[in-house]
Amino acid sequence: MSANPRPNRGARRFLVAAAGLTTVGALVAAMPAAANGHGGNGHGGHGHPKPPARTVDVQLLSINDLHGNLEPPAGSAGNVNETQPDGTVKAIPAGGVEYLATSLREARKGNKYSVTAAAGDMIGASPMVSGLFHDEPTVEALNKMKLDVTSVGNHEFDEGSAELLRIQNGGCHPTEGCYEKDSKGKPKKFKGADFPYLAANVTKEKTGKPLLKPYTVWKKDGVKIGFIGVTLENTPGIVTAAGVKGLKFHDEIETVNKYAKELDRQGVKSIVALIHEGGMPASSSYNYNCDSPGAGDGISGPITDIAKGISPKVDALVTGHTHQAYVCTIPDPSGNPRLVTSASSFGKAYTDTTLTYDRRTKDIVRTTASSAKSKNYVVSREQPKAADMTSLISRWNTLAAPIANKPQGYITADINGRGSTAYEKPLGNLIADAQLTGLATADKGGAQLALMNPGGIRSDLVYKASGAEGDGVVTYGEAFTVQPFTNLMNVVDLTGADLIAALKQQVSGGNEASPKILQISKGLTYTLDLTKKGADRVDAASVKLNGVAIDPAKTYRVAMNEFLAGGGDNFPALALGKNKLNAASDLDVFNAYLAANSSADKPIAPPATDRITVVQ
Numbered sequence: 001m002s003a004n005p006r007p008n009r010g011a012r013r014f015l016v017a018a019a020g021l022t023t024v025g026a027l028v029a030a031m032p033a034a035a036n037g038h039g040g041n042g043h044g045g046h047g048h049p050k051p052p053a054r055t056v057d058v059q060l061l062s063i064n065d066l067h068g069n070l071e072p073p074a075g076s077a078g079n080v081n082e083t084q085p086d087g088t089v090k091a092i093p094a095g096g097v098e099y100l101a102t103s104l105r106e107a108r109k110g111n112k113y114s115v116t117a118a119a120g121d122m123i124g125a126s127p128m129v130s131g132l133f134h135d136e137p138t139v140e141a142l143n144k145m146k147l148d149v150t151s152v153g154n155h156e157f158d159e160g161s162a163e164l165l166r167i168q169n170g171g172c173h174p175t176e177g178c179y180e181k182d183s184k185g186k187p188k189k190f191k192g193a194d195f196p197y198l199a200a201n202v203t204k205e206k207t208g209k210p211l212l213k214p215y216t217v218w219k220k221d222g223v224k225i226g227f228i229g230v231t232l233e234n235t236p237g238i239v240t241a242a243g244v245k246g247l248k249f250h251d252e253i254e255t256v257n258k259y260a261k262e263l264d265r266q267g268v269k270s271i272v273a274l275i276h277e278g279g280m281p282a283s284s285s286y287n288y289n290c291d292s293p294g295a296g297d298g299i300s301g302p303i304t305d306i307a308k309g310i311s312p313k314v315d316a317l318v319t320g321h322t323h324q325a326y327v328c329t330i331p332d333p334s335g336n337p338r339l340v341t342s343a344s345s346f347g348k349a350y351t352d353t354t355l356t357y358d359r360r361t362k363d364i365v366r367t368t369a370s371s372a373k374s375k376n377y378v379v380s381r382e383q384p385k386a387a388d389m390t391s392l393i394s395r396w397n398t399l400a401a402p403i404a405n406k407p408q409g410y411i412t413a414d415i416n417g418r419g420s421t422a423y424e425k426p427l428g429n430l431i432a433d434a435q436l437t438g439l440a441t442a443d444k445g446g447a448q449l450a451l452m453n454p455g456g457i458r459s460d461l462v463y464k465a466s467g468a469e470g471d472g473v474v475t476y477g478e479a480f481t482v483q484p485f486t487n488l489m490n491v492v493d494l495t496g497a498d499l500i501a502a503l504k505q506q507v508s509g510g511n512e513a514s515p516k517i518l519q520i521s522k523g524l525t526y527t528l529d530l531t532k533k534g535a536d537r538v539d540a541a542s543v544k545l546n547g548v549a550i551d552p553a554k555t556y557r558v559a560m561n562e563f564l565a566g567g568g569d570n571f572p573a574l575a576l577g578k579n580k581l582n583a584a585s586d587l588d589v590f591n592a593y594l595a596a597n598s599s600a601d602k603p604i605a606p607p608a609t610d611r612i613t614v615v616q
Contacts, residue, residue, distance in 0.1 A: 052359070053359075054358060054359055054360055055356050055357060055358050055359065055365060056112075056113060056223060056356075056357050056359065057111075057113065057354050057355070057356055057357070058113040058114070058115065058223060058225065058354070058355040058356075058357050059107070059108070059111040059113060059114040059115070059352065059353070059354060059355075060114075060115055060116075060117065060272065060316070060318075060351075060352075060353040060354075060355055061104055061107055061108070061114065061115070061116040061117070061350055061351070061352055061353075062116070062117050062118065062119065062318045062341060062343060062350065062351045062353065063100070063116075063118050063119075063343050063347065063349075063350050063351070064118055064119035064120060064121065064153075064276075064318070064319070064320030064321075064342060064343055064344075064345065065119075065120070065121040065122075065153070065320045065321065065323050065344075065345035065346065066118070066121070066122045066123075066138065066142075066345075066346065066347050067121055067122075067123070067124060067125050067126050067155065067345065067346060067458070068122075068123050068124070068125075068126020068127060068129075068130030068131055068135050068137075068138040069095060069096070069097075069126070069127060069130075069346040069347050070096070070097050070127070070129055070130055070137060070138060070141060070389075070392070070393050070396075071096055071097075071127065071129060071393060072093070072094075072095050072096035072099070072381060073095050073096075073346045073348070073459065074459055074460055074462045074478075074481070075414055075416065075419045075459065075460030075461075075462040076091070076414075076416055076419030076420070076460060077346065077417075077418040077419035077459050077460050078093055078094065078095050078346070078348065078419075079091040079092060079093055079094065079348075079419070080092045080094045080286050080325070080344060080348045080349055080378050081283075081284045081285045081286065082285055082286060082287055082378070083283065083285040083287055083288060089284075089285060092378055092380070093381050094344075094348035094349065094378050094379050094380060094381060095346045095347045095348035095379055095381075096347065096379070096381065097141045097145070097347060097386075097389045097392075097393070098385035098386050098389040098390050098393070099347075099379045099380065099381055099383055099385065099386075100145065100347040100350070100379050101141075101144070101145050101386035101388070101389045102383050102384055102385065102386045103350060103377065103379045103380075103383065104116060104145055104146075104350060105145075105386070106383075107350070107352055107377070113220055113221075113223060113357075115148050115149075115218050115225065116145070116146060116147050116148050117147075117148060117149050117150065117227060117272065117274055117318055118142075118147060118149070118150035118151070118274065118318075118320075119150070119151055119153070119274045119275060119276055119318045119319050119320035119321075119342070120150060120151045120152055120153025120154075120155075120156065120229075120231055120274070120276030120320050120321070121153030121154065121155045121156065121276060121320060121321065122138065122139075122142060122147075122150055122153070122156070123135035123138050123139065123155065123156060123167065124153070124154075124155025124156055124157075124158040124159075125155050125158070125458050125484055125485065126138065126484055127458075127459070127477075127480070127481040127484065128400055128403075128404050128476075128477040128480040128481055128484070129393065129396050129397055129400055129404070129477070130396070131480065131481075131484045132400050132403070132404070132480070133179050133396065133399070133400075134159065134163065134173055134176075135167065136179065136190050137392065137393075137396040139167060139190075139192070139193050140392060141389060141392055142193065142195065143191075143193065143194045143195070144388055144389070144392070147194075147195045148195055148218060149195050149196050149198065149216055149218070149227045149229070149274070150195060150196075150197060150198070150229065150274065151197075151198050151199070151229030151230060151231060151274035151275065151276050152164070152197050152198065152199040152202065152212065152229065152231045152276065153231055153276040153320060153321065154231055154232060154235040154238055154239050154276065154321070155239075156197070156231075157235060157239050157243040157244055157247075158239065158240075158243050158485065159243065160242060160243050160244075160245065161211055161244075161245075161246065161247055162174075164197070164211075164212075165211075165212075166190075166192070167192065167193060167197070168192055168193050168196075168197050168212065169192045170189065170190050170191045170192025171189065171190060171192070172187065172189055172190055173190075178190065179399060180399070196212075196213050196216045197212050197213075197229070198212060198213055198214060198215060198216065198227065198228065198229025198230075198274060199211050199212040199213075199214070199229060199230070199231065200214030200215060200228055200229055200230050200255045200256070200258075200259050201230040201231065201233065201249060201250040201251070201252060201255035202231065202235075202247055202248070202249055202250075203247070203248050203250065204246060204247065204248075205246050205247060205248050206246065211247060214228060214229070214255075214259050215227060215228045215229070215259050215262075215263060217263070217266075217268055222359065223270075223357050223359075224267075224268050224270065224362065225268075225270045225271070225272060225355070225357070225364075226260075226263040226268040226270065226271045226272070227271075227272050227273075227274055228255075228256050228259045228260065228263070228271065228272075228273050228274065228314070229273075229274040229275075230252045230255050230256060230273070230274070230275055230276065230277075231249070231275075231276040231277075232249075232252065232276055232277040232302070232321060233249050233250065233251055233252055234249075234510065234570075235249050236249060237510060237567075237568065237569070237570050238455070238568060238569055238570075239568070240487075240562065240563050240566065240568065241566055252275060252277060252306050253306055253309040253310055256273050256275070256310050256311070256314060257309075257310060257311045257313075260273075260310075260311045260313040260314050261311070261313070263313075264313050267362065268362070269313075269361060269362040269363040270315055270355070270357060270362060270363055270364045271313055271314045271315055272314070272315060272316045272317075272318060272355075273310060273314045273316070273317045273318070274318050275303070275306065275317055275318070275319045275320075276319075276320050276321050277302050277303055277306060277319060277320075277321050278301065278302070278303050278319045278320055278321040278322035278323075278324060278342050279299040279300060279301035279302065279303040279304055279319070279322060279324065279326065279328075279340075279342075280299065280300055280301045280322060280324060280514070281298055281299050281324055281325075281326040281328070282298045282299070282300075283298075284324070284325075284421075285325075286325035286344060286349055286376045286378060287376070288325075288326070290326045290327055290328035290329075291328060291329055295328070295329040295330060295331060295337055296328060296329065296330040296331065298326075298328060299326055299328045299330070299340070300513075301322065301513060301514065302513070303317070303319050303322075303330075303340060304330060307330040307332070307338065307340050308330060308331065308332070308333065309333065310332065310333075311332075311333070312332045312333060312334045312336060312338075314332075314338070315338065315339075315355065315363070315364035315366060316338065316339040316340075316341070316353065316355065316364070317338065317339065317340045317341070318341055318342075318351070319340060319341065319342045320342055320345075322342070322514075323344060323345035323346075324342055324344065325342060325343060325344040325349050325376050326340075326341065326342050326376075327339070327340075327341050327351065327374045327375060327376055328340045328341070336366055337366060337367070338366065339353060339373070339374050341353065341374055341376070343376055344376070347379055348378065348379055349376050349377060349378055349379055350376070350377055350379060351374060351375070351376050351377075352374070352375055352376075352377060353373060353374035353375075354373040354374070355373075356373075400477065403476055403477070404475060404476055404477030404480070405469060405475055405476070405477065406475060406476045407469060407473050407474070407475055407476075408474050408475060408476055408478075408479050408591045408594045408595060409473075409474045409591070409593075409594025409595055409597070409598040409603075409604065410472050410473060410474065410594075410598040410599060410600055410602075410603035410604065411461055411463055411472055411474060411598070411603050411604050411605075411606075412463070412472065412603045412604065412605045412606070413463050413605065413606055414460055414461065414462050414463050414606070415427045415430060415460065415461040415604075415606045415607075416460045416606075417431075417457035417458075417459060417460050417461070417482060418457055418458055418459050418460060419459075419460045420460075422609060423515075423517040423528065423612060423614060424517070424519070424520075424609040424611060424612045424614075425454065425457065425519060425609070426606040426607050426609055427457055427460060427461060427482065428452055428454060428457055428519025429519060429520075429521075429522070429607040429608075429609060429611065430461075430604070430606075430607050431452050431457065431482075431483070431519060431586075431590060432450045432451065432452045432519045432520055432521040432522075433450070433521050433522050433593070433607065434589055434590045434592075434593030434594075435447070435450035435452065435489060435521065435559045435560075435586070435589055435590075436448075436449060436450040436521035436522070436523075436559060437593055437597075438489075438583075438584070438589040438592055438593055439489060439491050439559040439583055439589070444491075444581075444583060445489075445491025445557065445559060445581040445583055446491065446557045447491050447557050447558065447559035448545065448556050448557045448558070449520070449521050449523060449524045449545060449556065449557075449558055449559070450520070450521040450558070450559040450560065451502070451518045451519070451520060451521075451558060451559070451560045451564060451574070452518065452519040452520075452560070452561070452564075453516065453518065453519075453560075453561070453563065453564050453568070453569050454516060454517060454518070454519060455516065455569065456483065456485060456487070456561065456563070456586075457482060457483070457519070458481060458482060458483070458484055459478075459481045459482050460482075461474055461478060461479075461482060462478070472600075472603055474594055474598075476591065479587060479590060479591055479594070480587060482590070483586050483587045483590055484587075485561075485563070485586070486585040486586065486587045486588075487561035487562045487563050487585060487586050488561070488562045488582055488583065488584070488585055488586075489559060489560070489561055489562070489582075489583040489584060489585065489586055489589055490559070490560060490561070490562050490565040490577070490580050490581065490582060490583065491557055491558065491559045491580070491581045491583060492557070492558055492560075492565055492577025492578060492579060492580045492581075493555045493556070493557060493558075493577060493578045493579045494555070494556055494558045494573075494574070494576065494577050495552065495553065495554070495555055495556075495576075496550040496551045496552040496553065496554045496555075496556060497552035497553070498573045498574075498576050498577075499543070499550060499556060499558065499573075500538075500540045500543055500550060500552065501573035502518070502571050502573040502574050503518070503526060503538045503543060504535035504537075504538045504540075505535075505570060505571050505572070505573055506518060506538065506571075507528070507534065507535065507537045507538060508534040508535035508537075509570055509572075510570030511569070511570045512534055516569050516570070516571075517612070518564075518571075520611055520612070521559075522607075522611070523545055523546045524543075524544070524545055524611060525542075525543075525544050525547075525611050525612070525613070526538060526539065526542045526543040526544065526612060526613070527539050527542035527612075527613045527614075527615060528612050528613065528614050528615065529615040530614065530615060530616045531615060531616065540552075542613070558574075558577065559583075560574065561586045562582075565577055565580065
């Protein structure tokens with residue numbers, strides 16, 4: 001990659017806009033005084049125009065982790081928490097690109113300098129209306145919303161680097177072809193993203209060169225802001241091996257600092273890092289004061305160390321991955337305050353930040369009150385819908401309808417998955433039970449228990465009808481939204497020792513800071529003692545199957561998806577399985593269970609959550 005990467009479509013748009021504004025400015029300057037709105041001799045009675053102000057405010061709008069949620073997220077997964085003046089917390093329904101587009105467009109009004117950026121996972125793990133079409137609908141929506149730049153997230157690699165390059169550059173899907181037709185009835189080619197995807201810390205193993213552009217520079221009227229984009233270094237640990245084949249992922253701090261120096265040498269002094277890694281604020285409310293009592297005190301997690309290590313040349317960090325909403329200041333290595341923001345997930349919120357640009361130094365002016373210049377806003381569903389987004393969703397839903405509306409099963413009430421904050425989720429139990437049931441017979445693998453990764457549960461199953469199917473009906477589209485990856489199921493031999501080690505890895509190693517509690521099938525029980533540290537939080541003696549203690553020397557047949565069976569989500573013990581049997585996809589197994597175990601007369605009730613005993 002050269003020091004001056006060739007601008008992509010998004011960058012060219014900025015240059016054209018800047019050129020256009022310069023031309024208009026020249027025309028206005030050439031007009032007679034009366035014509036340009038100034039009587040007599042212009043400003044102050046003198047014939048000289050007022051010089052431009054030394055500083056200008058640049059609006060930075062930012063989002064993250066949209067995950068193809070074109071329609072409002074269902075159930076509790078579609079709520080944003082808001083702390084009220086009396087200290088109570090109110091859940092506000094939010095999200096949906098019809099409302100997000102309206103919010104962003106309204107926010108831009110009156111701001112001469114406005115740039116919109118994202119911190120990754122715009123696509124991947126998406127609901128059916130987008131996921132069925134490999135997220136072409138979401139990219140189309142982001143183009144219409146005038147997204148200017150985004151970093152890649154781990155989910156951008158779900159279908160591999162070749163598919164990510166197609167998303168950037170356009171072209172029809174290599175096996176499914178074009179999904180739409182033009183006015184002449186010919187295949188309509190997918191145009192790709194108008195905005196650049198940045199992947200500074202992702203290189204090709206064979207060449208060592210970046211997979212995508214490492215940075216881009218936004219320009220307008222002489223104002224220049226550089227954007228560097230990185231994803232989390234541990235992406236290979238949370239994406240299938242096929243998704244990251246042929247790629248290397250590098251340290252976030254070292255990479256950002258490298259390209260910050262390069263931008264600085266080019267004269268770009270104002271720099272924003274788009275980082276797909278995040279933190280956990282002390283409160284889940286979007287309006288929580290992250291800097292109370294002091295800067296950086298209200299947030300923990302990987303982003304805190306990253307922020308403290310990134311060069312002071314970088315003026316702000318837009319982050320994601322943890323699906324949290326926060327606006328914090330974390331001191332940079334020089335001890336100066338620096339904004340670190342995140343805007344929840346699924347398009348439920350956006351961040352509006354004011355960057356004060358000094359024309360003389362070409363840098364952002366940072367003050368001790370940096371957090372006062374940034375705020376998260378809820379994407380309310382009580383505002384008008386953007387008509388172009390309504391039309392877009394309708395068009396793609398029409399294409400998906402023959403598959404999406406097919407009934408799969410019936411439920412008695414909401415069964416929460418993504419929207420549940422508990423370690424043991426009702427929907428997680430239901431999915432694990434479906435996997436055990438579907439793969440228990442000898443010809444299907446002889447599974448004795450099943451494990452499900454919590455991150456693979458992308459939504460809730462909602463009782464209230466979202467369409468014409470009727471309350472309590474689970475459609476194919478709703479089931480797809482819950483499990484959009486369609487991972488193949490595996491059944492493997494694991495020793496009792498390996499099984500216990502895997503349960504301990506939920507809260508140790510790469511998962512110690514942010515535990516990943518596996519969802520487990522009926523019959524498997526254990527105690528999770530949160531008063532202890534690391535792996536000791538899982539008591540090996542408490543791990544039982546059907547009331548009998550797990551024998552470390554015995555072999556058990558364990559069902560799980562191919563992602564977990566490959567050691568994904570920092571579970572190396574699960575990759576030790578032997579005698580692997582490949583089965584149907586997780587979605588097919590789940591739908592088969594719904595069909596066999598529910599009917600309109602006998603719907604499924606939410607499973608009890610009594611398999612993991614939590615000590616706090």
